[in-house]
Amino acid sequence: MARTNEHPFRRFLRHNALSLVALALVLVSLAGQLLAGHRVYNAERLELGLLPLTMGAYLTSGHAMSATFENWESEFLQMGMFVMLTVVLRQKGSAESRPMSKSQEDPRIERGPKPWPVRAGGIWKALYAHSLAAAFFAMFFVSFALHADGSWRRDAIERVARHEPTIGLLAYLQSADFWFESFQNWQSEFLAVLSLVVLSIWLRQKDSPQSKPLEAPHSQTGT
Incomplete structure (x- = not known):
């Protein structure tokens, strides 16, 4: 049974929960990588006698x-x-x-507008x-x-x-x-x-x- 009187934002979250959680995991992991990478690279630069980079400069390094x-x-x-x-x-x-x-494949396609x-x-x-x-x-x-x-x-x-x-x-x-x-x-x-x-x-x-x-x-x- 379809849900009635559901708030549009809640419906958006329910319909897109998988991609939203996956995106959040990507962003959190990417942020962690950049923060750790910034420290690692600056340590390497100091060993080479180079000045450390700011985070802004590191992002395009x-x-x-x-x-x-x-x-x-x-x-x-x-x-x-x-x-x-x-x-x-x-x-x-x-x-x-x-x-x-091919005879084993399920030919059924859900009803709805074709792309x-x-x-x-x-x-x-x-x-x-x-x-x-x-x-x-x-x-x-x-x-x-x-x-x-x-x-x-x-x-x-x-x-x-x-x-x-x-x-x-x-x-x-x-x-x-x-x-x-x-x-x-x-x-x-x-x-x-x-x-x-x-x-x-x-x-x-x-x-x-x-x-x-x-x-x-x-x-x-x-x-």
Whole structure:
């Protein structure tokens, strides 16, 4: 039964609770990272004989940009790859996989207005059909570029402080340091996806859409 006489703000909170809590966790974690990173980086600068930065200056520093977008990059890559892989690949028994055959898929769609690109058809519908993966990969490439720029600027400052010659951005992109930063995050994200795909075969979480029903056999594929 629909709730009547519910205050609009309470209805907004109820309808958007998941995204609002997730956003709050992101902001709190980001604030903690920046506060701690500010202290860590200033300690490193003092060791190099450089003056400490104010928080305002730190927010646009290579250290802050690299640390932030290095992690965002791996998250967006993880989700983009997962979205694409689940289009064509299956894992028998996993709640994160589509059913093994199209005949098993539930064709029901909730009643309601169709998204406007679907109604418009043509090129808009075609673009909309791949918009989720496209958005994740676009955010990945932006984050990758910002991570690279931040790490390169941080490296340049450290080289100057050590009286070493600086290198260009393209040269830095070929360095082991940059790819070590990237791959150590990428592998952890792919491990998280693998864990979710495999563990959901045998384990359950009551009321979670990421889990199969408690009574479902291990061989059931999809939610």
